[in-house]
Amino acid sequence: IDAIKKAGGLKEDAYTKYINLSQILKDENVIIINSQEEIDLIKNNENKEIICEETNDACITSENVVTSDINKEEEKSETKEENVSTVVNINKASLEELMTLSGIGESKAKSIIEYREKNGDFKSIEEIKNVKGIADTLYAKIKENITV
Numbered sequence: 425i426d427a428i429k430k431a432g433g434l435k436e437d438a439y440t441k442y443i444n445l446s447q448i449l450k451d452e453n454v455i456i457i458n459s460q461e462e463i464d465l466i467k468n469n470e471n472k473e474i475i476c477e478e479t480n481d482a483c484i485t486s487e488n489v490v491t492s493d494i495n496k497e498e499e500k501s502e503t504k505e506e507n508v509s510t511v512v513n514i515n516k517a518s519l520e521e522l523m524t525l526s527g528i529g530e531s532k533a534k535s536i537i538e539y540r541e542k543n544g545d546f547k548s549i550e551e552i553k554n555v556k557g558i559a560d561t562l563y564a565k566i567k568e569n570i571t572v
Contacts, residue, residue: 425520427455439463446510446521514552514570515545525566532557546572 425445428434437459449455512521514536522533532555539555546552549570553563 425518428457435459437461444510446512446517446524511569511571513572514549515540515572525569527562527565532562548572 427449428445434440434457438457439460440457442463443455443457510524512525514522517536519530519533519537522528522536523530528536535555535557536552540546543554549567549572550563551572552558552566552570553560
């Protein structure tokens with residue numbers, strides 16, 4: 425997401441469903457973000473279920489698809505059931521990165537950032553339960569995908 429911001433942001437028709445927005449980038453990575461129209465054309469022409477060009481270093485596979493379409497942030501429900509395979513550092517993660525966690529929507533992500541700004545870095549992942557709205561049940565869902 426930081427690379428996207430530095431590049432001036434996404435185009436209005438960008439479709440990020442198949443892009444890992446928390447991917448750690450390396451020098452010379454190539455990131456391709458198609459529009460829904462382009463994805464539909466590729467699907468129709470190549471009968472592909474998930475669009476993942478070989479040259480796209482930010483593309484995610486079907487095992488770790490996170491429907492984090494940045495253009496539809498309100499649709500990122502806090503009841504999202506997918507498992508996230510990437511680990512998010514809760515001391516450094518952006519709003520968008522936090523929202524890739526199962527059960528973390530925009531309001532909870534903002535609460536995590538506010539807690540972090542007010543109280544300093546989390547000392548352990550369990551401390552996230554001190555954030556308003558994150559109880560044991562939600563913690564159990566995300567503990568394997570967070571780090572400090």
